[in-house]
Amino acid sequence: MQELINLEIPVAQHLQAPIIEIKGLFKAFGKNNPILKGVNLSVHKGEDVVVLGKSGSGKSITIKCIVGLVQADKGEIKVFGQEILDMNTGQLNEIRVRIGFLFQNSALYDSMTVRQNLAFTLQRHAKDLNDEEVEKEIIEVLESVGLAEAIHKMPSELSGGMRKRIALARTLILKPEIILYDEPTTGLDTITSREISELILNIKKKNNTTSIIITHDMACAKLTADRIVILKDGVIHAEGSYTELENSKDEWVRSFFI
C-alpha cells in the first residue's frame, strides 16, 4: 500500500517546476529481474531528499539513471527541465557538470594524489583558469571539507572518512547545483558518519544545492532529510518527513526507524 503524506515543502517550492522529475521509471537486468517498476519522484530546488529501502531495491540504480550511468528501459527523467533519456553524450555531459555524484566507495583515482584528483576534474571544465587559480580553487574546496593538509597524499594513505571527504571535495569543485549521494556514510564509524552528515548539511546551507541521499544510516537521514521516500518492490512505497514516517501506520515503514 502506498502511503503518501502531505509534505511540508514551502509554497514557493511547490510552485516551481521540480529540478529533478522522474516519471514511470522502469529498469530490468535480464528478462526476469525487474528492479524499478515505475518509480515516480520529484525533487524541488534546494530540497534534500533521502531515499531509503532494502538492499537491492533499486535506490542506487535510480540515481545512476539520473546521470546516465545506467540506461533506463522506460519512463521519463527530467533534470533542469530537460529530458535526459533522449540526450546524446554531448548533451548529457552538459547536464552532468551541473550534477555531483558521490560514490559509495568514494571512487578516487588511485594513481593520482588528492590535488591531482581535484585538478583533473577542474581543468577539464574550467579551461580559462590558470595554474594559480586552479590551486586556489583546490585549496578552497579542500578547506571546505576540512582536509587541506591532505593535498599531497595518495588515496591509499587516506582513511575511509577522509576518502569520502576528498570525493565530496572533488564533486564540489565543479560547483554542482545537484548532488547525488550514494550511501555517503556506509562503512564509517558513528562519529565520522555524523561528521559526513553534518558536512552534507553545511554544503546545502552554503551552496543551496539540491540533493538526493541514498542511505541506510537513519541518523544521517534524520539530520539531512527535508523529505524521505522509501522504495519497495521497485516503486515508491512511502513518502514524508522523518517524523511522519517514523509514526506511520505501516509497520514495514516504521521498521526502518527502529
Next chain:
Amino acid sequence: MIIYFKNVFNDVGTVTEFASKFFKEVFTPPYEFKEFIKQCYVIGYKSLPLVAITGFIMGLVLTLQSRPTLAKFGAESWLPGMVALSLIREIAPVITALICAGKISSGIGAELGSMKVTEQIDAMEVAAINPFKYLVVTRILATTLMIPLLVIFADGIGILGGFIGVNMHGDITLVRYISKVFESLSFLDIVPATIKTFFFGFFIGMIGCYKGFTAENGTESVGKAANSAVVTASLTIFIIDMLAVQLTDLFF
C-alpha cells in the same frame, strides 16, 4: 556447443565495436596529449630494461646454438648475418611482443579492470570526462607506437649479444661484425618485420584495454581480465605473425 559459438560471435561483435569506437575517438578532439606522453613513458621507457635483457640473451643464445651447425659446413663467417636476419625478421619482434603482452597487456587489463570495479571509470563519466578517450585511446596509441621502438631496440641489443656470442669462440672486431650484419640485410628484411610490430602493438593495447574496460563487478574479475589479456594477446601475436609472414612471402 551452440551457446559456445554464440558467445564467440558475441565476443567478436563487442571487440569489433570496441575497436571501431577507438578509431572514431582517436580522430575526435579534444586530444589527451599529456596522458598519451605519460603512457609512452610507462609502456616504452619502463619496459626498456626487460626488453634489453631479453634481446641480449636472444642474440647471445641464438649465436651459441647456431655456431656448431654452421661450423660443420665451414660457414661460421655467416654467423653474424644469420643471427641478424633471424633476429630482425622473426625472433626479436615476436619475443619482444610476447614479453610486452605479459607485462603491458596484463598491466593495462588489471589497471582498467580495477578502475572499473572501484567505479573510477564511472566517476570520470559522471564528471563529463570521456573515460574511453582518456584511458583507452591513449594506451592503444602508446602501445602501437612504443612496441615497434622496443622491437628496434631489441634488434640492436640482440645483435650486440650476437657479437659477444661470436667472440666467445672466435675473434672479430665490432666494426667487422656490424659490416657483416649489414651486408646480409636488405630493405625487405626490415620493413615488413617493422610493419607487423605496429599491429602487435595495436593488439597488445587493444586487448588489454578491452579486457579491463569490460571487466564485470568484483575483484575476481580484475585477475581474470589481466590473465585473459595475456593469453588473448599472446595468441593474437602468433596469428598476426603467421598472417604477416604469409603476406610477406606473397608480395616480396
